Amino acid sequence: MKRNIQVLLLLFLGVGLLHIALLTDLYLRYVRPGLRPALIASGVLLLVLGAVSAARDGFPFDRARTGRNDGHSGHGHGHGGGGPRIAWLLYVPALTLLFLAPPALGSYTASRDNTEAPKAPKAAAGDSLFPPLPGGGVVPMSLNDFSSRAVWDTGGTLKGRTVRLTGFVTPGHRGAWYVSRLAISCCAADAQVRKVRVHGATAPRPDTWVTVTGTWHPSGRTGTAGASPALDATAVRRVPEPKDPYNDVVATRTGS
Incomplete structure (x- = not known):
């Protein structure tokens, strides 16, 4: 046998x-x-x-x-x-x-991860660290790009701009909640969490995939690891889970 x-x-x-x-x-x-x-x-x-x-x-x-x-x-x-x-x-x-x-990793993993501030990106010689966002209406962004700008962009390219983020709902402490994504380098075992706190909207059920539209909510001193990414939501819409849940690459373009 x-x-x-x-x-x-x-x-x-x-x-x-x-x-x-x-x-x-x-x-x-x-x-x-x-x-x-x-x-x-x-x-x-x-x-x-x-x-x-x-x-x-x-x-x-x-x-x-x-x-x-x-x-x-x-x-x-x-x-x-x-x-x-x-x-x-x-x-x-x-x-x-x-x-x-x-299922793919979700809010259970994200809520138990002590997410550190994203590392400051390095610009090539002669390039701006954070290029301006395209003009127009709503700008779709990846959580990674938004988080980096919210923490390190002292030039304020997010100020006054309306952005759109997509991810799954992760509950926080005392009623707080986050729109989250998990990024992998090789496999789910090395997943890294990106979370953006959402203000001004009621949290859907954990692990629900949503698209959150809103504006940057300054939190902490920008340009230091003490800053944290956050968003003042104007709309929250449920969306289907993407085919590749770990792919957070978004082509930045204007929307309506």
């Missing part, structure tokens, strides 16, 4: 990886889009290894091949016992990939 578990795990994991990487966009809940080819290759490799093992040992496996007879023919004094029953729990993550894919 122990050998059966090993081979079936290879097959289930291979099918699960190919399912989330080829047939759905669920892999974006775990890794960056650029890692999709690696997931597909890993899924194919696991299937090949499982198929080779099954063909080599015979399937279903007999006792002689898996070593359960232990050389005492006729007495059945095998000492393996088929392996510990707890080994069956190894199927849980494999089956989860197929039938119960967990």
